Amino acid sequence: xxxxxxxxxxxxxxxxxxxxxxxxxxxxxxxxxxxxxxxxxxxxxxxxxxxxxxxxxxxxxxxxxxxxxxxxxxxxxxxxxxxxxxxxxxxxxxxxxxxxxxxxxxxxxxxxxxxxxxxxxxxxxxxxxxxxxxxxxxxxxxxxxxxxxxxxxxxxxxxxxxxxxxxxxxxxxxxxxxxxxxxxxxxxxxxxxxxxxxxxxxxxxxxxxxxxxxxxxxxxxxxxxxxxxxxxxxxxxxxxxxxxxxxxxxxxxxxxxxxxxxxxxxxxxxxxxxxxxxxxxxxxxxxxxxxxxxxxxxxxxxxxxxxxxxxxxxxxxxxxxxxxxxxxxxxxxxxxxxxxxxxxxxxxxxxxxxxxxxxxxxxxxxxxxxxxxxxxxxxxxxxxxxxxxxxxxxxxxxxxxxxxxxxxxxxxxxxxxxxxxxxxxxxxxxxxxxxxxxxxxxxxxxxxxxxxxxxxxxxxxxxxxxxxxxxxxxxxxxxxxxxxxxxxxxxxxxxxxxxxxxxxxxxxxxxxxxxxxxxxxxxxxxxxxxxxxxxxxxxx
Numbered sequence: 001x002x003x004x005x006x007x008x009x010x011x012x013x014x015x016x017x018x019x020x021x022x023x024x025x026x027x028x029x030x031x032x033x034x035x036x037x038x039x040x041x042x043x044x045x046x047x048x049x050x051x052x053x054x055x056x057x058x059x060x061x062x063x064x065x066x067x068x069x070x071x072x073x074x075x076x077x078x079x080x081x082x083x084x085x086x087x088x089x090x091x092x093x094x095x096x097x098x099x100x101x102x103x104x105x106x107x108x109x110x111x112x113x114x115x116x117x118x119x120x121x122x123x124x125x126x127x128x129x130x131x132x133x134x135x136x137x138x139x140x141x142x143x144x145x146x147x148x149x150x151x152x153x154x155x156x157x158x159x160x161x162x163x164x165x166x167x168x169x170x171x172x173x174x175x176x177x178x179x180x181x182x183x184x185x186x187x188x189x190x191x192x193x194x195x196x197x198x199x200x201x202x203x204x205x206x207x208x209x210x211x212x213x214x215x216x217x218x219x220x221x222x223x224x225x226x227x228x229x230x231x232x233x234x235x236x237x238x239x240x241x242x243x244x245x246x247x248x249x250x251x252x253x254x255x256x257x258x259x260x261x262x263x264x265x266x267x268x269x270x271x272x273x274x275x276x277x278x279x280x281x282x283x284x285x286x287x288x289x290x291x292x293x294x295x296x297x298x299x300x301x302x303x304x305x306x307x308x309x310x311x312x313x314x315x316x317x318x319x320x321x322x323x324x325x326x327x328x329x330x331x332x333x334x335x336x337x338x339x340x341x342x343x344x345x346x347x348x349x350x351x352x353x354x355x356x357x358x359x360x361x362x363x364x365x366x367x368x369x370x371x372x373x374x375x376x377x378x379x380x381x382x383x384x385x386x387x388x389x390x391x392x393x394x395x396x397x398x399x400x401x402x403x404x405x406x407x408x409x410x411x412x413x414x415x416x417x418x419x420x421x422x423x424x425x426x427x428x429x430x431x432x433x434x435x436x437x438x439x440x441x442x443x444x445x446x447x448x449x450x451x452x453x454x455x456x457x458x459x460x461x462x463x464x465x466x467x468x469x470x471x472x473x474x475x476x477x478x479x480x481x482x483x484x485x486x487x488x489x490x491x492x493x494x495x496x497x498x499x500x501x502x503x504x505x506x507x508x509x510x511x512x513x514x515x516x517x518x519x520x521x522x523x524x525x526x527x528x529x530x531x532x533x534x535x536x537x538x539x540x
Contacts, residue, residue, distance in 0.1 A: 129401025371414015
């Protein structure tokens with residue numbers, strides 16, 4: 001994190017033992033509250049801070065603008081709602097700084113690292129489907145309790161929690177960024193709530209009630225997007241097809257043989273076959289979802305689909321919703337207008353080291369916004385073609401939890417609409433995504449877990465009812481196979497010694513199967529199948 005190299009001459013106000021200040025950010029500059037135009041009014045519920053002019057250049061210059069901060073006692077702490085306006089420029093985000101908070105470490109980071117708060121600072125972002133925050137709440141742990149910092153927003157919008165240790169207390173920067181497509185010269189920031197709590201469970205119960213109401217969530221048992229067959233699942237067989245390089249782990253015939261062997265030991269109705277690299281070169285072919293001739297072509301895939309159905313197994317092929325190969329035909333028509341952008345309009349492209357060349361510069365992936373109508377329609381049509389042609393009733397949408405504040409198309413509602421279109425007139429269609437944050441509970445009934453370098457973090461870990469009330473998760477694609485630790489189509493290589501999932505209601509037992517897994521790791525595969533049988537007995 002970088003800092004200003006000077007002290008900003010901003011208005012600082014106090015409430016109880018806390019010191020606070022407000023910063024307003026446009027795309028051009030940073031602004032504070034002009035001390036000479038600030039009016040502070042105390043009342044029986046709290047405090048109101050009103051300002052009729054802003055300052056910039058660290059306080060050296062004046063600017064047109066206004067702000068209002070309303071602070072009220074709540075939950076043994078307080079809430080702070082902010083309204084701000086700028087006279088000339090669009091407001092991008094607003095930062096409320098609060099000093100003198102108790103806290104020593106973060107208790108609810110998704111990757112479970114529970115970082116100690118230092119003077120170097122920690123920045124946590126929501127929504128973060130993999131490593132940061134799955135809900136707009138941050139818990140600061142200290143001996144004897146927790147400080148809860150949460151947003152009362154009822155929508156998926158960008159929030160950042162930035163924490164610094166100052167002497168023996170914590171300074172928190174609570175940053176709200178408006179939806180980029182509707183940013184203007186005024187912004188209303190949903191109330192920030194700051195209060196003490198005795199446990200992680202207590203804080204999450206408050207957040208659970210808020211999220212359930214905000215997104216109209218239904219319990220797993222009554223979800224209308226979970227067909228009856230999906231409620232019988234207790235094992236995910238993650239069968240790997242073709243690597244980015246073209247190396248085939250399992251062709252269509254081998255996939256069916258694997259399912260035949262597995263269903264000798266567990267009823268096929270319990271098995272969801274999650275197949276990656278089924279369309280050919282994994283990721284390289286993203287955006288072109290047709291069968292691969294080397295793996296058996298249309299005829300081979302049809303034989304796989306028919307055979308799985310006879311076994312009672314449901315196939316779930318993998319589709320990417322936000323990454324495609326820009327070399328595909330007519331990309332300029334459906335891909336170029338759908339490029340994913342940051343609020344400032346920038347385009348970023350990334351890659352992984354697919355071929356161990358160590359350069360991370362494979363220009364074979366363009367980042368697209370699934371809310372963009374051209375790309376969404378192009379993708380929906382491909383998914384419909386495949387699922388209709390082969391009679392499939394499950395679809396996996398890769399990187400479903402990716403969220404970016406695109407100024408052209410609001411991403412969250414776009415993903416929701418994408419899923420609705422895929423399920424249109426198909427009540428038995430089951431959709432799953434990758435990664436999870438709270439708003440996705442309204443879209444995906446099941447998701448693939450997160451991971452950090454192969455270390456799984458399941459989304460029910462911090463407080464199970466905050467996830468498993470509504471959803472189920474299973475191991476990430478990079479779960480090591482029981483034979484050699486191979487991650488198959490995933491880029492982690494042979495580096496994942498984690499091959500087994502925990503036995504909990506929110507986690508479906510998962511087995512990774514690459515080319516030689518059943519030969520070299522059959523004993524461990526049977527252990528996972530036994531877990532799947534126990535899962536069915538305990539939770540179904």
